[in-house]
Amino acid sequence: MARYVVHVRSPKPAAESFAYMADLSNFAHWDPGVEHAEQVQGDGPGLDAAFDVAVKGIGGSLTLRYHITDYDPPDKVVARAQSRLLTSLDTITVHGDGDGSVVTYDAELKLNGILALVDPLLGMGFKRIGDRAAAGLVRVLDGEKVEESAP
Secondary structure, X not given: OEEEEEEEEEOOOHHHHHHHHHOHHHHHHHOOOEEEEEEEEOOOOOOOOEEEEEEEEOOEEEEEEEEEEEEEOOOEEEEEEEOOOXXXXXXXXXXXXXXXXXXXXXXEEXXXXXXXXXXXXXXXXXXXXXXXXXXXXXXXXXXXXXXXXXX
16 A cells, blocks of 8 residues: 655635545646546535546546545545555545644555555555645645644
């Protein structure tokens, strides 16, 4: 399993940061590895929501259907996607920080089936992908990357 965690301090209030992050259709605005994302189930973020997220892959585009599995506004949203190739679990937490907020984006990626044999190698490439996404997140949140998130 590969994992990437980033904390971004933003001048945006926690409720605004949470609303933006909980709408997974925004992924394409900050993650350069996402070609497009759209909501396909539900009306806005929530436990009934699902999003199709098309990600760039080695052999072309792969569309993953993310289902919201935990939704606790304005603090936490968890989205999970599973295909025959991989399982992705994204946990987003937001907390107030003075007038602004700190957004923590925690992404886990695991290869499935026979690909699980090379799962330990996944972390090397996933860090590069995560670093590019983190830079986009800093940009859209008008923020800065910080080392740790204080509750």
